[in-house]
Amino acid sequence: MTVHANSQRGETSITIDGCTHLLRPSFEALVAAEDELGSLFTVVEQASQGQLTLAQIAGLFWHCLAADNRPDRNIVGEAVVQMGLVEAAKPLRVILRQIVKGGA
Numbered sequence: 001m002t003v004h005a006n007s008q009r010g011e012t013s014i015t016i017d018g019c020t021h022l023l024r025p026s027f028e029a030l031v032a033a034e035d036e037l038g039s040l041f042t043v044v045e046q047a048s049q050g051q052l053t054l055a056q057i058a059g060l061f062w063h064c065l066a067a068d069n070r071p072d073r074n075i076v077g078e079a080v081v082q083m084g085l086v087e088a089a090k091p092l093r094v095i096l097r098q099i100v101k102g103g104a
Helices: 027-037 040-048 054-064 073-101
Strands: 012-016 019-023
Touching (some): 012 073, 040 073
Antiparallel strands (some): 012 019
16 A cells, blocks of 8 residues: 655655554544654654654554554553664654644
């Protein structure tokens, strides 16, 4: 399946177990992430200071995955570890930009 991320909506993608998954920071996803991680302003601030934890990154990604085919949380965390923090920072920046600036 081909995944087409709409960058105007802050969408991006990550590869998990060889499959590309769409990360969509919808209102619902961000509210769920905020319920777990705390204020998104704080998450953005922590990220800007290099203080975002692996668990926070995996959690934010997990909440932004479509619930109907979302992999287990630990699998998402393992995918982040496999891609490494440099690669994980790429989709993370897209999501954080959407949180801060919004989009279409």
